Amino acid sequence: ARALVIDHLDHSVRNADELELHTGLKAVGALPTLGNDSLGRRIANRGVSEPASFGDVMSALADPKSIRGGLPYRQSVLRLLSRARGLMQPNHPAVAMLVSANSGAGTSATALALAYAAALSGEKVLLVDAASTDVALSIALAGDLDHRGVIVLDNRAHLQAITRRDQRSGLAFLPIALADLRSLKAHQSKRLAHGITALSQGYDLVVIDGGAMLEDESAAARFPIVAQVIVVARAGV
Numbered sequence: 001a002r003a004l005v006i007d008h009l010d011h012s013v014r015n016a017d018e019l020e021l022h023t024g025l026k027a028v029g030a031l032p033t034l035g036n037d038s039l040g041r042r043i044a045n046r047g048v049s050e051p052a053s054f055g056d057v058m059s060a061l062a063d064p065k066s067i068r069g070g071l072p073y074r075q076s077v078l079r080l081l082s083r084a085r086g087l088m089q090p091n092h093p094a095v096a097m098l099v100s101a102n103s104g105a106g107t108s109a110t111a112l113a114l115a116y117a118a119a120l121s122g123e124k125v126l127l128v129d130a131a132s133t134d135v136a137l138s139i140a141l142a143g144d145l146d147h148r149g150v151i152v153l154d155n156r157a158h159l160q161a162i163t164r165r166d167q168r169s170g171l172a173f174l175p176i177a178l179a180d181l182r183s184l185k186a187h188q189s190k191r192l193a194h195g196i197t198a199l200s201q202g203y204d205l206v207v208i209d210g211g212a213m214l215e216d217e218s219a220a221a222r223f224p225i226v227a228q229v230i231v232v233a234r235a236g237v
Contacts, residue, residue, distance in 0.1 A: 012236050019233065028087065028230060029080035031110065032072055077113045084114070085205075088227050095200055096228040097130075099210035099219055107232045108137040111209040119171035123204040126163075128196065129177040130219060131211025138175035145175065154191040156198040163199075172203070177211075181218045189221035197225050 013019050016027035088094055098114075100107045108131060115127035129138045142164050152158045164173045176192070184192065200206040208226065210219035223229070 013233060014235050025231060026087075028083050029076065030235075031076045031080065031106075031113075033235075073113075074117070077117050080110075081114050081117050084228065084230060092227050093197070093200055093206070093225075094204060095206040095208065095226050096230060097208040097210045097219065097222055097226045098230045098232055099213050100232045101212065101214050103134055103212040103215060105212070105232045105234045105237070107131065107211060108134065108209050110230075110232050111207050112137065115205070115207040116169060116171055118205050118207075119166070119169040124170065124172075124202070126172045126174060126200060126203040126206045128174045128206065128208040130181055130222060131209045131216070132177045132179075132181045132218065133211050133216045135175075135177045137209060138177045141173050142175040142178070145178075151179075152191075152195075153188060154195040154198070156195060159195050159199050174199070177209075181221075182216055184218065184221075186221075189218070193222060193225050196222070200225075 011022075013022060016030050019025060019027050084096060085094070088096070096114075098107050098111045108129070111127060115125050119125040129135070129141075131137070142162075145162060145164065151162060159174060159176075162175065164175070165171070166173075174196075181189075181192070196206075196208075208222060210222065210229075213219055
């Protein structure tokens, strides 16, 4: 009886079918958990110690031995990428933003995995970190960035000046989360949106890490420039 009551009161989502049932959202795909070897943990650990170069982190992700269970994970990422691209409308900018309800869902790691997989397939990809509540991704990939001077939010050249690029894959990374986007006023958010739009015209795919929406609503300011929003949720939560 106790087990039945607990099961009845447990509203956590355990799989893709339950996600569609409870939310009405279409499940684009599912990624296996990687436990202590998760990309999120690797990114966080990288940022807490010493800042590594962008290329170092990318090389670590590309190493087949870098993550236990990495092959099934990478295959799932490729399937997710294919389905996400299939849902995008033709003749529209391919801009996808990943968000979650709360932090800890793996949004940053999923955004990085999707962007990197697309870059390795030959696409010109821009990864944007816009999650100011958790800047681990920017610290890990651009911790050694030292840019002096004023960055104009709607200026394509200024945004390009702080964009990092991985030589191996060609993946470009824009660490705007370091500026704490939560402090931007409405007109500043619009200027940033125009700047990202101008910058994205030179890429086949733009992936934006929007972070946790219930903790930071500033990601909603990017909705007008996004063709697809992917909500990341951890099973059992």
